[in-house]
Amino acid sequence: AQSVTQLDSQVPVFEEAPVELRCNYSSSVSVYLFWYVQYPNQGLQLLLKYLSGSTLVKGINGFEAEFNKSQTSFHLRKPSVHISDTAEYFCAVSRGSQGNLIFGKGTKLSVKP
Amino acid sequence: DTEVTQTPKHLVMGMTNKKSLKCEQHMGHRAMYWYKQKAKKPPELMFVYSYEKLSINESVPSRFSPECPNSPLLNLHLHALQPEDSALYLCASSQEFWGQGNEKLFFGSGTQLSVL
Numbered sequence: 001a002q003s004v005t006q007l008d009s010q011v012p013v014f015e016e017a018p019v020e021l022r023c024n025y026s027s028s029v030s031v032y033l034f035w036y037v038q039y040p041n042q043g044l045q046l047l048l049k050y051l052s053g054s055t056l057v058k059g060i061n062g063f064e065a066e067f068n069k070s071q072t073s074f075h076l077r078k079p080s081v082h083i084s085d086t087a088e089y090f091c092a093v094s095r096g097s098q099g100n101l102i103f104g105k106g107t108k109l110s111v112k113p
Numbered sequence: 114d115t116e117v118t119q120t121p122k123h124l125v126m127g128m129t130n131k132k133s134l135k136c137e138q139h140m141g142h143r144a145m146y147w148y149k150q151k152a153k154k155p156p157e158l159m160f161v162y163s164y165e166k167l168s169i170n171e172s173v174p175s176r177f178s179p180e181c182p183n184s185p186l187l188n189l190h191l192h193a194l195q196p197e198d199s200a201l202y203l204c205a206s207s208q209e210f211w212g213q214g215n216e217k218l219f220f221g222s223g224t225q226l227s228v229l
């Protein structure tokens with residue numbers, strides 16, 4: 001079975017500061033890894049995904065993530081955050097053979113002026 | 114058109130009511146999903162349809178009844194719900210469920226359901 005652990009439930013940060021949201025996964029099979037963002041009262045939007053190939057993945061809104069197989073991690077980073085990045089961020093995993101996602105518990109990013 | 118449209122956006126119902134949630138996509142996707150999201154929790158998978166056939170039922174109580182009359186449409190019929198069923202219900206779709214094409218899910222904005 002696959003599982004996802006997001007180590008931080010809340011991350012407060014000042015505007016223009018860098019941020020890292022941590023995600024670790026466990027799986028006995030190859031998986032795909034994802035980061036989704038959810039703004040208040042909205043659905044989920046895909047930020048980026050890792051399927052295979054280069055371990056550094058660039059996504060929308062200036063976010064990037066690095067897949068580290070030895071540490072089973074897929075941490076999300078942004079060098080300079082904006083107020084508009086305030087949202088809930090979910091790390092997710094899926095088996096390559098099936099499309100359903102298993103989500104971590106989420107990290108609430110709060111960007112303060 | 115890369116949208117998944119859910120209606121209604123908000124729904125309040127009593128425990129004896131029957132209501133339906135609707136979801137629609139026009140991307141030609143053959144896999145459709147229902148997720149349930151309680152406040153401050155991650156989404157949890159309820160059902161998956163692939164080519165209009167139910168592929169996954171995550172042991173959901175029978176008071177939730179999904180229906181996929183054709184691939185662009187997905188319904189969730191609700192009957193005799195409990196207050197603890199109050200949540201955001203999210204619909205999603207992907208090109209395929211099995212194999213290539215399943216790696217990107219498109220989510221709707223959800224239906225916020227309150228059961229009184």
